[in-house]
Amino acid sequence: STLAYTLFPYTTLFRSASFYTIYELSKEAGISEQKLKAGFFELYQQTIWDYANQMRMTLASELLQTKELGIAQIAEKTGYHSQSAFIRMFKKWYGVTPGQFRRQLTRIQNACYEE
Numbered sequence: 001s002t003l004a005y006t007l008f009p010y011t012t013l014f015r016s017a018s019f020y021t022i023y024e025l026s027k028e029a030g031i032s033e034q035k036l037k038a039g040f041f042e043l044y045q046q047t048i049w050d051y052a053n054q055m056r057m058t059l060a061s062e063l064l065q066t067k068e069l070g071i072a073q074i075a076e077k078t079g080y081h082s083q084s085a086f087i088r089m090f091k092k093w094y095g096v097t098p099g100q101f102r103r104q105l106t107r108i109q110n111a112c113y114e115e
């Protein structure tokens with residue numbers, strides 16, 4: 001659909017460190033906020049907010065798989081201005097804090113190398 005071609009380029013914005021409001025996205029796409037929300041839900045079967053959180057949390061989990069960045073840096077790279085807000089959202093999403101996630105991943109990786 002035409003709306004899909006209109007919205008698709010903007011879905012990648014959710015993997016950036018910037019935070020975009022629905023207002024900004026609608027202006028950029030040249031459609032009303034209501035049409036943006038309805039069209040997005042029709043295409044992705046989830047709200048823009050849920051999609052953005054999914055993209056940010058997926059990126060965070062990928063970044064946590066290496067030791068290159070600290071939690072604060074990952075929070076910033078995923079668009080959070082507050083480390084504590086990032087930790088709360090991550091725990092809500094994955095059921096563990098980012099630090100616990102990283103430690104669990106390290107244990108799993110070490111166990112695989114020992115076999």
